Amino acid sequence: MEAGALLRSISWIPIRHLPRRCLPIFPRSLRASSDVQGGYRGPKPKKDWVADWVSNNDDTVRSLPIYVGGLSLLAVLFNRSISGIAPVADASSSQSRADLLTLGLAVTNVLTGLVWLSIRPKSISVVNPQGVTCQRIHYDLPDYVVSELLWIWESLSVATCCRSLIIVYQDNCVLQIGVAAESSINSGDPIIVDTTKLVQGSLYESVMKSGSQSYLANLSLYPARSELPFLPSNTQAVILQPLGDKGIAVIGGDTIRGFTTSDQAWITLIAEKLDSTLSKYSNSLTLATQNKV
Incomplete structure (x- = not known):
């Protein structure tokens, strides 16, 4: 059985029910040509010892003004006592x-030292998404479109903090992969991915109207997060990337401000390529209104 036919036969089935051999495997790393030729021989970057020491001794640096101020007070009192004044x-x-x-x-x-000790930057850590791992692909997509969708997911999940990916095209969900909200996944037969709130919400409207990417760096601060019920409840950051004027990609991350500027620019380029691919088949795709198999 060909890879495309196999993928269509398992579309819209949670990934946990699939044998591992059914899933495509993409290389996670490439060996640089310099490794093959004997390694990198260029200049080595210099090490900043001061910056390294400061980063490794944060508490000491923050307390340093207190020590300096305290010693200064003692020195003044000692000088006053022995000066005869x-x-x-x-x-x-x-x-x-x-x-x-x-x-x-x-x-x-x-x-100053007391202020430095009391005001500390909040540590940002990776959060484990609370949900169910799934893989849902629309059954009527051509083989190479399916391969491109899976390549996009593999690339984003490896190179960025992406843990959930939803692609909506012509108001229909063509891909849901990664970690999804438990309420959107059924342990039995596949259920409909509800994108009604997204398509009819303010987030979708603003993104499609502007035609540019929207980055919600800290999703918990946005009331409109209720328009994304298919994402895990503890999703930390979301990128809403328009796919031309017909679709949108929702990319959920596991870290607050986890997507860098380079990630955002790269995602924009990927979206342009994906929009070009999907638009070629937008007229022939028989996208069911309720995304049923």
């Missing part, structure tokens, strides 16, 4: 004025 500040004395200035600088250092 009256302990009461005297505005006419140059030593008193210098001591007051030093005390002000020392207190400023201490306060």
